[in-house]
Amino acid sequence: MQTGKLSTWSKSFLSVGFFFLYAPILILVIFSFNKSDLVTVWAGFSFKWYGELFRDPQMLGAAWISLKIAVLAASAAVVLGTMASIVMVRMGDFKGKTAFTSMITAPLVMPEVITGLSLLLLFVAMGQSLGWPGERGMLTIWIAHVTFCTAFVAVVITSRLQELDDSIEEAAQDLGAPPWKVFFLVTLPIIAPALMSGWLLAFTLSLDDLVIASFVSGPGSTTLPMAVFSSVRMGISPQINALATLVILAATIAVFIAWWFAQRSLKSTTVVGDD
């Protein structure tokens, strides 16, 4: 496609789109510094909602649980997602490949209420017949999150693997490296940036999930979105604005780090290509 200077039309489309995307977030951030209890009336600058947020043991506990689940789920999803991508890109055809790709693509669009309900019923049925899992909590949320995050990670890594020139891998193989060595010494370092962005994507998806976690959680495993949701249901609270601002800040930093990594790897590959 012809690229270059943006036309006035393009600029106005983008301005409208980005205004729509960012105005609500900006408003949220501004009102997190509001002194008043009323979320929509400005009464002066204050950090008081941040103080209140950090003195709320329920929110902090829920945040801690969510972070633990997100780190563990993202890590497992990257391992499973990488394996799934290699199966799809490098293994050729095998019996049941169609079923395999459907199980990778379907979770991307499956309504969350269906995924949540079906996993809960699985855990209950397994508990009845196998005695495991005995009770629902962090473990069941982790399993649920690994399952839907794997699909997203697989899509990210698959697209990177497809771009990859497999002659380097073939060269290593011709020189007598066993497949596992080719993978760990050649393939893995090249797709590392994709693993990183896949991990970050899975981490935010897990941290963000309300519906599926509500179905499969048990007593004592309230995640951050569940805590936020019940507090929002009680009525609007400026404390949530403070939390939102912190989440937005963390996400922005994470995205910039991921972007920086991507730019760097892009540069290094183009340098290799130019030689």
Place this chain on the structure above:
Amino acid sequence: MSKLGARSVIAVPYIWLLLFFLVPFIIVFKISFAEMQYSIPPYTELVEFVDEVLTINLNIGNYYYLIDDSLYAKAYLSSVRIAFFATIGALLIGYPMAYAIARADANTRNALLMMVMLPSWTSFLIRIYAWVGILKNNGLINNGLMSIGIIDEPIALLNTELAVYIGIVYAYLPFMVLPIYTNLVKLDNSLLEASADLGCPPWKTFLTVTLPLSKAGIIAGSMLVFIPSVGEFVIPEMLGGAETLMIGKVLWQEFFNNRDWPVASAVAIVMLLLLLVPITFFHRYQSRELEA
């Protein structure tokens, strides 16, 4: 790769997905034929073997109930209607954005793409919550309009179907922009030049060349918005109020408020059947992308 090694690389993700993605649907299907009871678990067994007598109880009452009570049919219809028009809305805002990004030079393009993605990296729940503060009766829009004297009393924006449309378009816009962008950026420029050389005006080139060639991106983006929107719970719950009927909310209430797991399962199975065609559509596009 050695045979054993290759097999185990296939087996691990395969078994995980089989157990935690496919088997659960079979169980939902099974429980949709059970009856609700007050015990643990809160549903009857389908197969019983007592005193050498094998009894199979298939209860189709849950499905009958879904047909009998018009609430469910209305909820399915309005979910599909809302998801459909919200998808069109997202397409109308998303396509021009994707088009503009694809035409920018490489550096600007990456920055713009990142700006499209950034909101979806922050919490979905919080972004929907932001609209509550904007749309409610003493919210920003109403306060603003009243202070400049356009309206005397607040207009109802929150707890309307309009608010649900805004919420869905807002939350799912990046999922529309990205696949269309990926498609447009691959578009062969010589086709557009050929069309221009042959005297075709730009708008006609767009309608007859660019638009048909970006069909795959439009389909993928629309499915990524439409399918999850049909079963959406958070948006109608927070922005739609009591009057907006959507099937995701109905399922949630059957499960959490009425504790009727079998009816909730039947609701899920019918929703799945309803979404089977669009999901297959999406799968065909996506597997071509994944296996290409």
